[in-house]
Amino acid sequence: MSTPNTLLRLVGMTLLTLATAACNSAPKMEAKDSATLLKDIRAEIGDAACDAPQQCRSIAVGHKSCGGPEAYLAWSSKRSDEARLQGLIEQHAAARRAENLRSGMVSDCRLVTDPGASCQAGRCSLLPGGGAGAASAQ
Known part of the structure; x- marks a missing residue:
């Protein structure tokens, strides 16, 4: 076996190994902060348009x-992808939990109850008298 061929084979195998390793490494996803996730949640909910009360739901944030x-937000099954919305909600809760731990934040520990949602004037909205509105969600 000649030395140039051996060297070329060695270089080729090394490049192939590096290329394979690079393709197998998963890209790192940056964690979003809670404010960005809340914007994503609101974007997924959109205008919460509804034609019937059965389309309206409330979700904890x-x-x-x-x-x-x-807090709770009203959303419509007519416009929102429930699985995507639930995923964003879970990410937001995890981000808020981490932010609270890092900052040492304390809360009033009052129970925020689910107010439910209703279709009013073609848009889902939280029912009055229960829970807290979306304004308090961070």
Whole structure:
């Protein structure tokens, strides 16, 4: 076997190994902060348009430092992808939990109850008298 051929084979195998390793490494996804995730949630909910009350639902958002949601948002099954919305909600709660731990934030520990949602004037909205509105969600 000649030395140039051996060298070329060695270089070729090394490049192939490096290329394979580069293709197998998963790209790192940057974690979004809670404010960005809340914007994504609101974008997924959109205008929460509805034709019937059965399309309207409420969903818990955020995470209080002592547990439980910070607020509820109304959304429509007519316009929103439930699986995508639930994924964003879970990411947002995890981000809020981490932010609370890092900052040492404490909350009032009041229970925020689910107010439910209704279709009013073609748009899903939270029912009055229950829980807290979306304004308090971080």
